[in-house]
Amino acid sequence: MAHNVPGVLGQFVHVDGACEAIRDLRKQGHRDLTVYTAAANHEIEEALGDPISPVRLWTLIGGLTGCTAGFAMAIWMSRDWPLLVGGKPIAAIPPYVVIGFELTILFGSLATVAGIIVLSMMKSLRGRPYHPTFSDDRIGVFVPCGYDHAPEVERLLQEHGSVEVSRDA
Amino acid sequence: MAVIAHDPSRPTQTHGEVTRDVLKTITDAPTRGYYMLVGLMAFFTLILFATLTALLKEGLGLGGYAPPIMWSVYITTFVFWVGIGHAGTLISAILFLFRSPWRTAVYRATEAMTVFAVMTAALFPIIHIGRQWIFYWLLPYPNQRFLWPNFKSPLMWDVFAISTYLTVSSTFLMVGLIPDIAAVRDHVSGWKKKLYGWLSLGWTGADSQWRHYSRAYLYLAALATPLVLSVHSVVSWDFAVSIVPGWHGTIFAPYFVAGAIYSGIGMVFTLMIPLRKVLKLEHMITDYHFDNLSKLTLFTGSILFYAYGMEYFVAWYSGNVFEQTTFWRRAFGPNWWAGWTMIICNAFVSQLLWFRKIRVNVIALFVISIFINLGMWFERYVIVVGSLANDYLPYAWGQLNPTWADWMILLGSFGWFGLWFSLFYKNFPIVAIQEIKEMIPMPRRTSSGGAH
Numbered sequence: 001m002a003h004n005v006p007g008v009l010g011q012f013v014h015v016d017g018a019c020e021a022i023r024d025l026r027k028q029g030h031r032d033l034t035v036y037t038a039a040a041n042h043e044i045e046e047a048l049g050d051p052i053s054p055v056r057l058w059t060l061i062g063g064l065t066g067c068t069a070g071f072a073m074a075i076w077m078s079r080d081w082p083l084l085v086g087g088k089p090i091a092a093i094p095p096y097v098v099i100g101f102e103l104t105i106l107f108g109s110l111a112t113v114a115g116i117i118v119l120s121m122m123k124s125l126r127g128r129p130y131h132p133t134f135s136d137d138r139i140g141v142f143v144p145c146g147y148d149h150a151p152e153v154e155r156l157l158q159e160h161g162s163v164e165v166s167r168d169a
Numbered sequence: 170m171a172v173i174a175h176d177p178s179r180p181t182q183t184h185g186e187v188t189r190d191v192l193k194t195i196t197d198a199p200t201r202g203y204y205m206l207v208g209l210m211a212f213f214t215l216i217l218f219a220t221l222t223a224l225l226k227e228g229l230g231l232g233g234y235a236p237p238i239m240w241s242v243y244i245t246t247f248v249f250w251v252g253i254g255h256a257g258t259l260i261s262a263i264l265f266l267f268r269s270p271w272r273t274a275v276y277r278a279t280e281a282m283t284v285f286a287v288m289t290a291a292l293f294p295i296i297h298i299g300r301q302w303i304f305y306w307l308l309p310y311p312n313q314r315f316l317w318p319n320f321k322s323p324l325m326w327d328v329f330a331i332s333t334y335l336t337v338s339s340t341f342l343m344v345g346l347i348p349d350i351a352a353v354r355d356h357v358s359g360w361k362k363k364l365y366g367w368l369s370l371g372w373t374g375a376d377s378q379w380r381h382y383s384r385a386y387l388y389l390a391a392l393a394t395p396l397v398l399s400v401h402s403v404v405s406w407d408f409a410v411s412i413v414p415g416w417h418g419t420i421f422a423p424y425f426v427a428g429a430i431y432s433g434i435g436m437v438f439t440l441m442i443p444l445r446k447v448l449k450l451e452h453m454i455t456d457y458h459f460d461n462l463s464k465l466t467l468f469t470g471s472i473l474f475y476a477y478g479m480e481y482f483v484a485w486y487s488g489n490v491f492e493q494t495t496f497w498r499r500a501f502g503p504n505w506w507a508g509w510t511m512i513i514c515n516a517f518v519s520q521l522l523w524f525r526k527i528r529v530n531v532i533a534l535f536v537i538s539i540f541i542n543l544g545m546w547f548e549r550y551v552i553v554v555g556s557l558a559n560d561y562l563p564y565a566w567g568q569l570n571p572t573w574a575d576w577m578i579l580l581g582s583f584g585w586f587g588l589w590f591s592l593f594y595k596n597f598p599i600v601a602i603q604e605i606k607e608m609i610p611m612p613r614r615t616s617s618g619g620a621h
Binding site for chain 2: 013014015016017033034035036037038039040041044045048050052053055056059063073074077078080081083085086088092095096098099101102103105106108109110112113115116117119120122123125128130132134135136137139161
């Protein structure tokens with residue numbers, strides 16, 4: 001990966017140290033942080049203070065689209081080729097609930113996956129440093145900053161227990 | 170001195186140890202035993218496709234289809250495999266919503282089992298339709314005949330239910346795998362690094378990714394939950410919506426769902442007990458997990474016990490001679506052996522799990538799981554074949570004569586399933602690394618606060 005975003009990368013072993021560092025960095029005006037963890041962590045989420053993901057909207061819209069599509073397809077196709085079955089109406093709603101339900105789940109799920117992909121791509125991570133230990137047992141905090149601010153950021157990360165600090169220019 | 174009991178739901182390892190132990194199952198060179206297993210499964214798969222080729226050439230007569238039993242071993246096996254596929258999503262999605270801590274260590278294997286079981290099940294309706302090359306007529310698409318499928322038919326509901334279930338369970342499995350594949354990518358080299366890198370879709374575990382991922386996983390679980398319950402309900406309506414004696418019952422949906430979960434967990438035991446030994450994962454998949462899985466088996470087995478009894482009661486209480494005859498013949502007719510195999514293996518054997526000693530004895534559980542698999546196949550055999558063999562008109566009663574093609578396709582289906590599963594567990598993390606890590610508190614500089 002090309003390291004073309006200038007900044008400082010700190011590696012942490014302790015979660016409380018990483019959270020304190022994130023809070024202090026945010027207080028100093030560093031908002032565009034990238035924090036790497038091997039698993040989702042609520043403490044880090046809280047420290048970053050990001051709003052709830054809008055992916056739920058994707059799920060909702062996908063589900064509603066699927067439900068509408070399921071009923072519409074079954075009703076329209078029944079009317080397009082009318083076939084009287086067992087004395088039931090040509091477009092009978094109760095049996096079509098199954099089709100509507102299945103497509104609600106199908107479209108809702110696929111829209112949710114599309115949501116993860118699109119929303120995750122909205123913040124480009126290209127050019128930001130990454131280390132394989134972040135998928136193992138370390139927490140990475142990358143702070144984009146210019147050459148002038150780097151020493152100050154490095155000091156802050158070390159004060160909060162960063163075990164390894166590197167500068168990427 | 171007070172003794173503090175260890176919480177069995179909480180893994181005792183560190184994050185680094187979890188990564189190491191799970192990745193070892195992939196990075197260690199395959200043993201000769203593994204190659205033999207894959208070879209055997211590939212051989213059975215070959216038998217499946219060779220028999221299918223013969224069936225394509227000769228037609229369904231080769232498979233022992235004869236009036237009045239025009240749904241036989243293939244539909245029995247279809248329902249069997251769909252049922253197997255239910256435990257995985259129950260454990261991965263429903264127990265996720267319930268925040269059951271014991272699901273974490275076992276859910277990946279069960280989810281993979283689900284996907285491969287549904288892939289196996291999906292073969293059978295296509296085999297069963299006879300003219301397999303036009304199976305796509307089942308799908309609604311504009312065609313030169315200006316026809317559309319009949320959406321009032323339960324068979325069409327089945328097409329939508331099974332294809333949705335296969336898509337959603339595969340999606341759920343793959344989404345769960347992404348962070349773990351990234352962990353594999355970071356620990357291998359060469360072409361494997363490139364391959365796993367491509368499969369991990371650029372996952373780095375950045376906060377901007379976790380933020381959407383964690384929420385999305387919750388919604389996927391919420392969507393998969395009603396789906397699990399609906400799929401086998403829809404399968405049960407293939408039978409219940411008809412008016413064949415023994416099929417036309419309102420209890421069919423919950424009865425089938427309980428049976429599906431019961432059979433699925435049976436297969437989980439059959440797979441996980443040898444697997445954790447072979448992959449040296451005994452410290453991650455422990456007695457605690459088997460104890461909880463056993464309780465779920467006992468619960469669903471007891472529902473089946475009740476359902477079996479209720480079926481006989483309803484047949485007697487209805488005063489309907491056709492229902493009564495069907496159930497009399499299930500117990501004392503020519504197929505009595507199948508009827509009693511189903512009752513003993515499912516209703517009675519499951520009751521052994523009231524005893525904790527049995528619930529944590531892996532050998533006993535493995536033996537019980539074989540009985541469950543056997544009993545659940547025979548349950549479907551009794552329902553499908555038993556009812557068709559004894560319809561309304563005694564002069565039209567008949568007996569099924571399964572042929573070699575039926576048995577070879579049944580055997581081949583285990584090969585097809587086993588081949589996919591054995592390739593999966595050696596190439597992908599069989600235990601969910603990131604979810605196990607989520608349960609392990611990260612190290613802290615100070616001892617206070619922060620636990621969640």
